[in-house]
Amino acid sequence: MADNPERSWRCRRCGALLGVERAGKLHLKYKAAQYLVEGSVTAVCHRCNELSVMATTRTLQDQDARSEM
Numbered sequence: 001m002a003d004n005p006e007r008s009w010r011c012r013r014c015g016a017l018l019g020v021e022r023a024g025k026l027h028l029k030y031k032a033a034q035y036l037v038e039g040s041v042t043a044v045c046h047r048c049n050e051l052s053v054m055a056t057t058r059t060l061q062d063q064d065a066r067s068e069m
């Protein structure tokens with residue numbers, strides 16, 4: 001859907017898909033388990049063992065909103 005954009009989070013070295021950011025939350029799948037994560041996440045690539053860091057955008061917006069109140 002156009003108003004709910006998804007952003008792929010890929011390994012910066014080999015391009016393996018690590019997760020999908022959706023509405024400010026990072027959606028991770030591992031076998032039968034699924035995780036929704038907010039904030040800063042560090043993942044180890046399952047293919048090349050490269051460390052990748054992702055910070056979801058929702059957390060930054062929440063901090064901005066709080067500082068204005």
Ligand SMILES: [Zn+2]
Binds near residue numbers: 012013016046
């Ligand atoms: Zn990789």
